[in-house]
Amino acid sequence: MTSSPPSFMSYEDRIQEGDTVIVYVTYGQMVPTIVKRGQTLMMKYGALRHEFIIGKRWGQRLSATAGYVYILRPTSDLWTRALPRRTQILYTADCAQILSLLDAKPGSVICESGTGSGSLSHAIALTVAPTGHLYTHDIDETRTHKVLEEFKVHGLGSVTTAVVRNVCTSGFHVENAADGVFLDVPAPWEAIPFAAKSIFRARGGRLVSFSPCLEQVQRACLAMAAAGFVSIETIELVPEQKKIVSQHRQTLEEFEELGDAYPKERKRNVDGTIVEQSSSAIPRITIAIVYPYSQPTHTGYLTHATMLPVAE
Amino acid sequence: MTSSPPSFMSYEDRIQEGDTVIVYVTYGQMVPTIVKRGQTLMMKYGALRHEFIIGKRWGQRLSATAGYVYILRPTSDLWTRALPRRTQILYTADCAQILSLLDAKPGSVICESGTGSGSLSHAIALTVAPTGHLYTHDIDETRTHKVLEEFKVHGLGSVTTAVVRNVCTSGFHVENAADGVFLDVPAPWEAIPFAAKSIFRARGGRLVSFSPCLEQVQRACLAMAAAGFVSIETIELVPEQKKIVSQHRQTLEEFEELGDAYPKERKRNVDGTIVEQSSSAIPRITIAIVYPYSQPTHTGYLTHATMLPVAE
């Protein structure tokens, strides 16, 4: 860290003007904001003047006009959850897996298509920085420009190149250069031969393709084999989120006497969310329950493969 | 229960000659046996003469020559786990689901193909008895005869009909009669039009098809729609089995001092399995772990649909 780039990769103790901060309102509501004197953030808990943010410590609790919020340092995960949505995005569980399947690390050269809202693009750029590079491709000019601007503000300009380009017809921005290629396109099989070309021949590389439907996976697998990839494997992740609650544990006698409805107390916890608590002398245990009841059960299949190095 | 049929549906307190018993050796080893004077069962814990079984109470522990076993009353689940395997069988989680998807109950008329080892056949027959009927079809004569014999011995003869018949080419043994049809055949789409015919028109009925592969499911769905079935849905069950263990919970200081290897004690629990227990003053908690580490993660997809009643 020679210069002091904006907040994504700087570790100053205190918040400076120009930093991107994540204003944590509740678990479900986070607002990414660039701190600028004279501006005011409006949210659920009222107004918060940016002046009050500057000079504060990262992670500090601040009072807004109608409640309090926390000012967090942006991370890849927080950005994924808070970013301005322009398209369907890849969430943290998939982003994490894709980085791992690409063998991404500082110094890696990675090609991506499409850019979309830039959720994964940020994750890749942060991982390959400061010596690697991300080439991200999208057919949509507006989205590409928006992400380019974000990269700049977030201090990722030097490690990223975002281009408007249809990789299914025109291939990737670089050839014989990439350590990994990630595809999230409707017809990955069209892009796979180009992906093979973009990989650095002497070192070999990795290919990862994300597809919601099995028919896309079937065709992508065929195309990967035809393009010379090996160790082709398709995996699917199904995360399950849990909530920790305090639960009564009553005896049959207590149930006979009281029923199962206890008087409830409402309390706001440190997270800002309302929790219901029963007030009763009946013993309680702490347990984890699957929550929310309805959860994502499928995002897409991840098909990954290896291009072996070619002797020169 | 007017007469006293063999053990599957009789509730005598004590075991009689001719009863089918499940000799429970360990969790993984159960031996189904027909009790007959003069015979001797040989297993892991030595020999057990049938004479010693007769007149004992169901669920009783008996000493064999080299250990003890329990004599259990057969149930659908125990039979599934202990039965003589002739083909790949349907396990309890799928059997349970299939019964439910067929809306099976006493009085139901159910058609099944194939019979296979009869795991599901027993589950269906026990469920529809004493007033319903199971028609089970298989192309293999040996298997069919073996299952017929088992039905008879298990007191299910009057509620079952097992025939050698290829339902994909010749249809089912009964037409306009079934409340439910279950298919576990390689090409279910060939049998589906016949399944539609076998269902009792005035009452309508249910169809359930089990297929390991998605391509079979895709074709089965098309065939069901073409045959007039509605509310077509495909589900997949993935059970996870857990083991309960007692686990140390050490502090960093204890780890520094002792490492993570404790002296182990071996103990045989009531189940007959060997359990390892650490002997140490370090506090322990009871927890559930996923076990065995490798588990079935897919058996098949269950596609189910409804044939609506037709006005007469």
Added chain:
Amino acid sequence: METEPAETSQKLIKSGEYLIVQKIDGEQSRIVRFTPKQKILIEKLKFVADSAFGKPHGLFEVSNNQCLPMSVDRLIEELQLQEASVATSSIDPEVTEPSEPSLDPRVVIAPSALKLEPEQKRQKLEMDAVLEMKKQGVSGQEMVAKLVEGSASFQTRTVFSQSKYIKRKAKKHSDRVLILRPTIRLLAKAYYLKDPDRLAMLRADQLALILQMAGLHHGKNVVVFEQTLGLITSAVIERLGGTGACIHIHRGAVAQSIPCVHSMNYDDNTLSTFLPVRIKCVLAGKHLPYDNNRKAVNGDDDNLEEVNGDKEPEKIEDQDLEALARRNDRLDREKRGIDLINDEQIHSLIIGSRTVDPISVLELLYPKLAPSGTIVIYSPHQNILISAYDWLSKRQTINLVLTDQMCRVMQVLPDRTHPLMAQHVAGGHILTGIKVIDQ
């Protein structure tokens, strides 16, 4: 009918019946008792119950507050006609090459006939081919053979051009409803989606597993303690089919909060196995008389309070013969239940707990389970079952297994096959074991 397989007459919808009402493509599934002049409401659709009386269960079309029976064939044909016009107005240049339905009858029907989401023009022609074949008397068997031999449209087009089209077509058939006889499966699903909390998160697939693990079938004596709206009890009653006993342990003076028992329209024979027993009796280990008096004549204040608390409708002054008969019937059933418990003639013990610690039930009832009998405990909380496991493993229980299962619905559509993107996943854990004895 449940017990007469030979019966050939058709069951028709009749007044007073509980029925399941679903809109086609709808999210909801409602359980409604159809009574004369009642307005049935389902996702903004409204009709009078009377219009369904005397009709077979199935597909209906709603218009002018009336529902009219409709055949599935007509629905399919109608859809096909609708497609024709839409397809013409949305010809995709990619698929305008002439299809040859005679040479290559590429038939693609969307998996759910009730959720037909057709594929552009090609599919319209394919659908034509099906109907044409039907007219020509081609058998279902032959048709399916033709259908699967060339299903190229499963493969050749991209996913996303189709989705757009499908969106345009969604919610077309909003005046179609299914009116179905309740089944345990449909009830389980409807209550789970409506109020998983009150059902202790019990999913239909887990209920199925509970029944199978309990070794349930006709003739068995089963004790059930549950906090699942009567769902487990109702499923047990159905599987007993009129023989055996479903001893239902309940709070208060009469069994309450068991809508899943009431809405199955069980006949008296099926209900003959339903033996409700008060917790009070289980705690006392014997049969207790009802407090027949509004006043605490015997000075048993606790008993009085409970009767009031449960809003016991009978009062000594207006008790009539019918109410007396009902009470006698209850007492008789309870007596039978308690006798079976005390005689240790219980083959299965099922606990479906939401707030009650299963151990507190086990302490009272596990000793009554016959040897070789099965115990099945459901709880949404794994920790609770770990404690129960501990308790049971110290008391001669073998074959102890703790399982959990995931149940996913697949979307099976041409070129768009994948598990549903989101689903209700809340559920519980199941602990099972078999009781044994030493000597």
Added chain:
Amino acid sequence: METEPAETSQKLIKSGEYLIVQKIDGEQSRIVRFTPKQKILIEKLKFVADSAFGKPHGLFEVSNNQCLPMSVDRLIEELQLQEASVATSSIDPEVTEPSEPSLDPRVVIAPSALKLEPEQKRQKLEMDAVLEMKKQGVSGQEMVAKLVEGSASFQTRTVFSQSKYIKRKAKKHSDRVLILRPTIRLLAKAYYLKDPDRLAMLRADQLALILQMAGLHHGKNVVVFEQTLGLITSAVIERLGGTGACIHIHRGAVAQSIPCVHSMNYDDNTLSTFLPVRIKCVLAGKHLPYDNNRKAVNGDDDNLEEVNGDKEPEKIEDQDLEALARRNDRLDREKRGIDLINDEQIHSLIIGSRTVDPISVLELLYPKLAPSGTIVIYSPHQNILISAYDWLSKRQTINLVLTDQMCRVMQVLPDRTHPLMAQHVAGGHILTGIKVIDQ
């Protein structure tokens, strides 16, 4: 290379390197250090390490105890020839109708080129078509277009006739091995399959999630306490890429049982962030000197015992300059690590626990985490994390989430697509949160 993307020279296998060795179609994945004259054994296949030196990583053919580089193209061609003879000898009457490869080049290549499981005669012809196209210079792009336009064999045959055939063909290519540079992903998989217990059941997909939730990238200061054979530590070192700090809290005098750090062949620059710190120092809250003496000169018996227990190789009499330099380097790294902790410059705290209660680690290290820093705790036991959740929620931690995830591998083969029938599923749970401060 990690830090020089512009580098174009090829990395070749060299003596002393740790390498991943896998047999094609094999189950095992071994991590072996290739040293001169060493015999490499993998599932009954044997070759001398020297024969791989100087060759690029990739596919090899083993014969006469030597391994020879092999191109993937050759493998595919060879397989095709093998198929020809087998296919001829097993013609299925169902598929003998003449295919027309020119009109309809139905190309089906099994998904994994290294697990080619061909489909009878038809596939042989299809494979011919691919090779023919290749010869004619058809571009990959065009070939794929042709390939997907008519993949009827995905659809038209039954599953079971194929499986039988495939069984006959299995284990054909038993003399082919992959020799690959270790990656975190490959190491994670190899150790998980070999000894999940010692890895605390940590699956590769969960490791990936830990790294992402920790907000890991170059320049960060991370404290790691783990009992996962160095896997988490090694992954952190890789993602730091030479800047920042991976403070590894370890038992005893030197960091031990961390094969996953050693086998990544890290260069000095990458390893510069690896700062091992003794638990003893963390407990003391400061840097402690090493006991330089074999004898307990200061009477600290406990310390002596530990040094012996850890088989500290240096003895005062044969200490040479190199050993002294190593010790000084260790002390220097440890000092840097402890200073960062004491200055509260820690951006992430990762705990991957097997036997140690995370709370006991949190008590010492959570106060050192900088505000807005992330905490990630992995444990195979949900209960342990529930307690940790309780602890953290009382100490100004927000964004607390407990997750679990299922990871399934799909078999994608013509007409036989489904999730693998059985898989290693053991795994753990991940608790994450962000530290905040009040004023």
